[in-house]
Amino acid sequence: MTSVTPAHATQDFITASDAHSAHNYHPLPVVVATAEGAWMTDVEGRRYLDMLAGYSALNFGHGNRRLIDAAKAQLERVTLTSRAFHHDRFAEFCTQLAELCGKDMVLPMNTGAEAVETAVKTARKWGYRVKGVPDGRARIVVASDNFHGRTTTIVSFSTDPEARADFGPYTPGFDIVPYGDLDALRAAVTDETVAVLLEPIQGEAGVLVPPPGYLAGVRELTRERGVLFIADEIQSGLGRTGRTFACEHEGVVPDVYVLGKALGGGVVPVSAVVADRDVLGVFRPGEHGSTFGGNPLACAVALEVVAMLRSGEFQQHATELGEHLHAELGLLVGTGKVSAVRGRGLWAGVDIDPALGTGREISEKLMARGVLVKDTHGSTIRIAPPLVISKEDLDWGLDQLRAVLGA
Ligand SMILES: Cc1ncc(COP(=O)(O)O)c(C=O)c1O
Numbered sequence: 279m280t281s282v283t284p285a286h287a288t289q290d291f292i293t294a295s296d297a298h299s300a301h302n303y304h305p306l307p308v309v310v311a312t313a314e315g316a317w318m319t320d321v322e323g324r325r326y327l328d329m330l331a332g333y334s335a336l337n338f339g340h341g342n343r344r345l346i347d348a349a350k351a352q353l354e355r356v357t358l359t360s361r362a363f364h365h366d367r368f369a370e371f372c373t374q375l376a377e378l379c380g381k382d383m384v385l386p387m388n389t390g391a392e393a394v395e396t397a398v399k400t401a402r403k404w405g406y407r408v409k410g411v412p413d414g415r416a417r418i419v420v421a422s423d424n425f426h427g428r429t430t431t432i433v434s435f436s437t438d439p440e441a442r443a444d445f446g447p448y449t450p451g452f453d454i455v456p457y458g459d460l461d462a463l464r465a466a467v468t469d470e471t472v473a474v475l476l477e478p479i480q481g482e483a484g485v486l487v488p489p490p491g492y493l494a495g496v497r498e499l500t501r502e503r504g505v506l507f508i509a510d511e512i513q514s515g516l517g518r519t520g521r522t523f524a525c526e527h528e529g530v531v532p533d534v535y536v537l538g539k540a541l542g543g544g545v546v547p548v549s550a551v552v553a554d555r556d557v558l559g560v561f562r563p564g565e566h567g568s569t570f571g572g573n574p575l576a577c578a579v580a581l582e583v584v585a586m587l588r589s590g591e592f593q594q595h596a597t598e599l600g601e602h603l604h605a606e607l608g609l610l611v612g613t614g615k616v617s618a619v620r621g622r623g624l625w626a627g628v629d630i631d632p633a634l635g636t637g638r639e640i641s642e643k644l645m646a647r648g649v650l651v652k653d654t655h656g657s658t659i660r661i662a663p664p665l666v667i668s669k670e671d672l673d674w675g676l677d678q679l680r681a682v683l684g685a
Contacts, residue, residue, distance in 0.1 A: 287321050306645050313340035316667040318650065327675045329644075329651045331664045333481070334513045334625075336544035337592065339666035344582050345543040352578035360569050371577035374584045376552060378522065379535050383558040385551045386572035390512040390538030391427025393549035396566065397475065397508050397536045398431060400551060402451075403560045405472030409504060416472045419505075421457035425482035426475070426510055458488040460495040467499065473506040473534075474499075478524035481513040484658045485620050485627030493528040500533070506557065512538040512549070517665050520597035520623035522587055527622065533557060543583045548576040592665045596623040599672055603661070606676050615683040626661040627654065634683060647678040 291309040309321045316339055318326045331337060338345060352367070359365045372384040385400070387393045398418060405416040420426075422437045433441050434448035442448070453471075455462040457480060467474070478493055480486040500507040509532035514524035516537065525532055534557060538549035547570075551558065570576070586592060600623035607626055610616040618629040630640055637653025644651055644659075651659050663672065679685075 291321060306641060306650065308645055308650065315339045315341070316664045316671055324648070326645070326648050326650045327663070327667075327671055327678075329649055329661050329663045329675055331662050332544055333539060333652075334516075334518050334662055335539040335542065337517050337540035337665045338543055338583070338586060339664040340544065342543060342666070344586065345545050345579055348578050348582040349543075349545050349575060352575050355574070357575045358570070358573045361567060361572060365574045365577075367574045367577035367581065368572055371572070371581050371584075374581055375537075375541075375550060378584050378587060379537075379552040380531065381535070381552045382555040383553060385558055385561070385566070386576070387549045387551070387568050388547040388570050388576070389427070390536075390549050391429050391432055392568065392571075393512065393536045393538050393551055394426040394432055394475075394510060395429055396551045397473075397510075397534055399566060400534065400553070400557060400560065401473035401475075401506050401508060403565075404506060404557050405470075407560050408556065409472060411470050411472060415470045417451050417453055417468065417470050419453045419455060419463060419466045419471055419474045421476055421480070422454055423457055423480055423483040423486070424475075424477060425480070426477075426512075457483070457486065458492050460492060460499070463496065464499055467503050467505060471503065471505050473508050475508040475510060477510045477514060478527075478530075479514045479519065479622060479625070481625075481660070482654060484629070484654045485625055485660055487620050487622060491528070493525055493530045497528075497530045497532070506534055507532040508534040508536060510536045512536055514625075516540040516583070517587060517592040517596055518623055518625050518662065519621075520593055520600050522593060524622065541580050541583055542576065543579045545579045546576050548580045548583075550580075596665045599667065599669060600624045602669065603672060603676075606673075607661075610680070610683065610685055613685055615685045621661075624661075624663055624665055624667070628659050628661060628679075630657045630659065630683065632657040640682060643682045644678055647681060649675050649678045 288309050310318045311321045312319045316328050318328050375384050385396055387396055402416045405411040420435045426432045431449040433445050435452035436442050453466045455466045509525050511523050534553040536551055542548035607619040611619055615631055620627045637657050637659050640659055641651050641653050653659050
C-alpha cells in the first residue's frame, strides 16, 4: 500500500541495515547522506525538508555553523576527561545552564532517559533526606500516555503496551493518573509522594497540550503538598514552543527541569537535570554519575546552545512561524481531511482522517513529495521542523501536506 518504491542504492543500504541491526525501529525508506539547515539529502541526491528535526534534537538545524565551530574547536583541545578530573569547560557550562533555568545547580548526563532516571533518583533521595519519607516508601506520580524514555524503570510507568510488554518485572513506586486531570492528581498525592513528573506538552502521545490552568494547578498543588514538580522538557523545551521552556506558557517554574535533545545541538548527546541546591544538593560523591556526562565536547556545544537561546531569536522565530503553522493547519480542520490539530510554536500533532491512511502511509506519501515527518499513533502525524526553517520552506512543506491530503 506504500506509494514509495525505493530506488536501488537506497534499497541496498536498507537491506544491509536490516541484516545487521536489531529491528527496534521501522524507519521510513530514506537513506540520508548529508544535511544542512532544514534540509536533508539522500544517497541518491534527492532533497527532503526535515519536518521532524530529530524529535527536537535538531532545533537549531543541521550543521549549524556556530555549533559545528564550537564542536570543532573543542575537538582540537580536549574531548573527554571523565568526572575523575576537572576540565575547563565544566563550570562555565553548569553556571550558564543553571542561569538560563533560573536555578542553582546542574547534574549533566547524556541521553534524555538518563536525565529522567537521574530526576527519579533525585526525587527519591530528596524524599528520604529532606522530606522525611520512610525508607523505601517514596512514590512518584506520573501521567498516562507519558513518554520519558526506554529504561526498565521508565517503561515501568509507561501506559504504552508496546513500550512495556516483555520487559518486566517492573520498578514499583509510581502512580499513574490521567494527563490533564488535576482532581485525579490531587487524589493521587499522599504523604509518601515525593514528586510529580510530567511533560508540559506530551510529545510522543501526539503533541497533547494540557487544558489551560493545568500546569499552574500542578504547581500550586505540589507546592502545597511539599512535593517536587519535575518538568520533562526534553522535547518541549529549548525554544520548540516559542519559549525557552513550555512551562512558561502558564507562568510556571517547576522545581526540577529535565533537559536533553536540543541541549546537544544535534551534535552530541547532552542531557541534564537542573534544580536548586536544596534539591540537587542531596548528592554526595559516588552516589550517581556517568563516564560521559558533562564531558568537554558536550559542555562546549551545550554552552553555545545556551548562548543561542539567550538571544531569544529562536524563541521569537518559533513563535512567529508557529502562529503561521497553526493558522494554516487550522484551516484543514473540519474539511473532512483533518479532525484536530494541537501544539504550540513550531510543534504540531495533526490527526488525519483515518480514511486517508495511517500516519505511516501519510508519512510515506509526504516522503515521496520530499517532506520527512513522523507518525505517532493511528493516523496522527507530528510536525516539528528545525526552528531555523524559513517561512518559504515551511509553506512549501504545508503545500505538500495539502497535496497528500487532497485538500
Ligand atoms: C519527553 C521525553 N522525555 C524523554 C525522552 C527520552 O530521551 P532519549 O531518547 O534521549 O533517551 C524523550 C525522547 O523522545 C522525550 O520526548
